[in-house]
Amino acid sequence: MRRATAAKRVLSAMEHYDIVIIGAGLAGSLAAIALAREGHRVALIGPRPAIADGRTTALMDQSIEYLKTLGIWDDVAPLTAPLVAIHIIDATKRLLRAPPVNFRAAEVGLEAFGHNIPNAPFLEILEKHEASLPTLERVPVAATVFDFGEVEVRVGLEDGRMLTADLIVGADGRRSAVREAADIETFTWSYPQAAVVLNFAHELPHQEVSTEFHTVSGPFTQVPLPGDRSSLVWVQKPRDAEETLQLPLDVLSRTIEDRMQSILGKVTVEGKPQSFPLTGMTARRFGKGRVMLVGEAAHAFPPIGAQGLNLSLRDVMTVAELVGSPTGRRLPADTGDRFDSRRRIDIVSRTASVDLLNRSLLSSFLPVQAMRAVGLQLLSSAGPLRGLLMREGIHPGSALQSIKESLRETFTRKTA
Incomplete structure (x- = not known):
């Protein structure tokens, strides 16, 4: 019997669920809603974020269709901006540079590739949907003990409660306690980069076009938000990112406008920018026995090509498909192994493609x-x-x- 911590504690009477989900971020919340809508008794465990996530997420067409099936999209849509085109500009200033490349959704018969949404209000919408589902219990405390038995999983909580479940979904991020407790190793790597993220207003309309400047330090990517506003992911060397965070907002605004070649006119940065180091990680297995890993508990890579949450949503879709509707019987003990088999090709190929693109920008x-x-x-x-x-x-x-x-x-x- 394996434990996430060596400490033993006396816990209260156990409550049983079909599935326990550890981690209440976007991936965990979406998994909880998807499974509870099928009628499964679900516990979503994890404290709320201490700091609001200032990033945005570009949801592609497949992900949006899934949000529609979950009954979430109508609430999300007003906060989003469509992406009708993606414009890539080689700004490396190297000897061998590529011409601009334009991707238009109309070329593949779509009105938009997807929609961009700020993460913080997206999570608030998901919390409202969680509260409306009678078979979903939201437990805003940390899980501290994990026991994986032949018949069920036991989860000890910070408040002294003990829960049991047929299956456990680890959606608790890169430092996943679920993954560690299940003895699933990871392969990790780092990049000499950090991503500065922020939102900004601009003088000229973005016309629902995302522009990505490829630079020698990484992508500088503007993505539309509603109105004359956009989000920015600016990949830089870590020291340059630190200096960027210290710039007065008026200087930072002018710097961004210059980097964008003034294609959106005058720029005004909104709020305080945030920075995240760029690293990569993939689990050696994405599921095992009664355990399934989704989101950044399973895979993490740089914010390039709008792959992150879209890949996580495909994890969630696969979990929901494998679990199916309640049958009155215990959920199979090999669900995690089947999940690993189903998700391997997609995760490995997407991780490799993002890594290759990022390294191609860095290579001299x-x-x-x-x-x-x-x-x-x-x-x-x-x-x-x-x-x-x-x-x-x-x-x-x-x-x-x-x-x-x-x-x-x-x-x-x-x-x-």
Whole structure:
């Protein structure tokens, strides 16, 4: 029997749930809502954030469709701005630079790739939905003890309660106590970068276009918010990020305007910027026995290409699909193993692609710069290739399916 802590404590009478979710951030809250809506008895465990999350999240089309099935989107939509186009500009000033690349949602038959939403109000909306679900109990304290038995999982809480469950979902971030208690190792790496995030108002309309400047220190990415406002993710060297945080707001505003080549006119930074070190992590397993890991408990990488929460939502979709609707029987003890098998290809491929893109920006090796420039040149000039990449970004696996269907049609015509 394994424990997350060596300390033993006397706990009160046990309450049983179908699923216990540890971690009440966006991924954990969405998992709790999805499972409780199916009728499962769910406990969502974890304290509320001490500091409001100043970041925003770009939800892609597949994620939005899932929020609609959960009955959440109508509340979320007014806080979002659509992303109808993504404009990539090579601002590396290197010898080998790529031409600008434009991705437009209309090219793949969509009104928008997705929508951008601030994290803090998004979480508040999820908390309201949690409160409306009769089979969901919100427990705003930390979990301190985890025992994984053959029949059930036992979870000891900071307030002295002991809960039992058929399954446990770890949504408790990069330093996941669930992952550690389950003896799941991780592979971690770091980048010589930090991400400065902030919101800003601007003089000219963004026209629902996100512009990403590729620089030698990393992406400088503007993403639309409602009205004449945008969010910014500015990847820099850690020392430069520290200096950026210390700039007076008027100086910072002018610096951002200059970096953006004044495409949105005068810029006014709102509130205090935040900074996060850039690291990467992937669990060696994403599920095991009665344990499933979602969100940053399973995978974490730089904020590039709007992959983070969209990947986490696919974790949640898979959890809900595997668990299904209540049957009156205990949930299977091998659910975590099946979850690991289902999620492995998607997580590994997305992590690798983000890592490769980020490292290609940092590399001073001329052949790497040449390959990156050629790749962006192909995307700029080859419409079908660009469309294939856009479909894959929105609906993972769709590109491979499209190729299979095309080959099948070609073979059918030749044999007819």
